[in-house]
Amino acid sequence: MRLTDISLKTLQPPVKGQVTYADDTLPGFGVRVSQGGVKSFVVVHGRNRKRTTIGRYPTISLQDARKAAKQILAERTLGKHEAPPIDFEAGLKLFLAAHFPENYPKPRTRAETKRQLEKHFLPSLRHEKLEHIQAREISRIIDKMHKTPGEARHAFAVIRLFFNWAFRRGYVDRSPCERLQAPKQSLPRDRVLTQDEIRTVLGHARERDTTFNSIVQLLLLTGQRRGEIASLQADWIDFDSRTITLPATVTKNKRQHAFPFGEMAEVILKRALLQAQQSREERREYEDADEKALLLFPARGKHTAFDGWSKGKPNFDKGCPIDHWTLHDLRRTCATNLAALGVPVHVTEKLLNHISGTTSGIVAVYQRHAYMDEMRDAIERWELHLRSQ
Structure with a gap:
């Protein structure tokens, strides 16, 4: 069937389960209707026929969903595959093992990097997929350290190192840190006790x-x-x-x-x-x-x-x-x-x-x-x- 705004509104939910209605004008694109009446745009692509959910109707319009589906299909054709799904906790373990092997000559650097990531970032990003972590989430964590500017600079350097590694490994298409500025360097302390x-x-x-x-x-x-x-x-x-x-x-x-x-x-x-x-x-x-x-x-x-x-x-x-x-x-x-x-x-x-x-x-x-x-x-x-x- 050809999906239109009128046809979308008339689609009835199935008695049970879900049913997908394919769009005749764009191969692979369609809308999935659940038993509860939720309508979600999807696109099926690749040799394994992977289904990617674009978003729910009417939160996302048919026009925007079709445009997004074309983008996904085009990237697949051009060889721009999606980053493999991996959460922050799993990525952290891989990063430490790969970036700091057992014979790494600076164990204190490894220990400090691990401490920074586990203390500041792991608690709030533990289950987040790496490709879904946004710059604002990194900024929010760094901003909480405004009273300790030196620690903030070190934490930012470490998380930037982590996401640069994730980018080179193909876990993210771009680092959320790339457009962020490092916290300003704190002025040297001159406090001497009386x-x-x-x-x-x-x-x-x-x-x-x-x-x-x-x-x-x-x-x-x-x-x-x-x-x-x-x-x-x-x-x-x-x-x-x-x-x-x-x-x-x-x-x-x-x-x-x-x-x-x-x-x-x-x-x-x-x-x-x-x-x-x-x-x-x-x-x-x-x-x-x-x-x-x-x-x-x-x-x-x-x-x-x-x-x-x-x-x-x-x-x-x-x-x-x-x-x-x-x-x-x-x-x-x-x-x-x-x-x-x-x-x-x-x-x-x-x-x-x-x-x-x-x-x-x-x-x-x-x-x-x-x-x-x-x-x-x-x-x-x-x-x-x-x-x-």
Whole structure:
């Protein structure tokens, strides 16, 4: 039959099931009428006679449906096949396996990419087909991170990488990220805690013996990065020389970093080590605790480094009433105060394992002086200053 607006209105629903009425003017095109009277435009195409639903009548007009059917048939003829249906969760697993094989040389990059995708995108896109995900859905997720612009930029870079991979694999015809702009780069933070704020943070951290509180104190006492302190293992610490040696696998610049610690830090480290040893002995009583490296600050119930930042910091702030600050501000506070105490900038940079003009390039290659004595003197000055607060 020739489908017209008049004939569409007169089509009666079947007693049961569905019936399809083919359009004589366009092979493969027709309308399917259900038992409930719902009329949907369809087009059948390909060697396997695949049926694609275009939309319901009268939401979609006959003219628009016929035009869409012609487009689908034309793309099939030209070899533009539909992307294979795959949801976001399945695509994520394939992406991680294909883009980051077992021998991938940067495991931390893989872990961070996986974390970003699973934390920000998986919850809302889990069952969405990749070809149906729109730019506005990506924007909505990114916009929710406006308070953490750095995280937003990283999340956008990761989701763009994911959809570029999906496009190359043929799972999508185009990336929903291609017309989106990356979030603006945040201005560098310059927050340095005042002396009153330092006293408040340290005082609150000392009130309770928790993993997070211990890490906060060590961040301020040593000036190291939070991931480095959270990853501390017993065999990295030499209590005889009061030195910690971080392997290249955990440092930001991928270089081994040895630095001294003072008496205040020693108390915290020894207490954390004792608790870690006791916890291992308790596990051995009811399970086969292996001899993996002993973490000073393990995540709860896991043999991985502490990662409870999203809960730990807000809980800490409830009892620490100062203006907004981040854990990284403690590193900046340490460096700023060392300068105020007369520590040369190159010694501070060496202590913080920070590469800049004074300790990079040809200087870093040929400079063999470790500055351990100078760093130890800086730490002693810093702890003496903190004790006087």
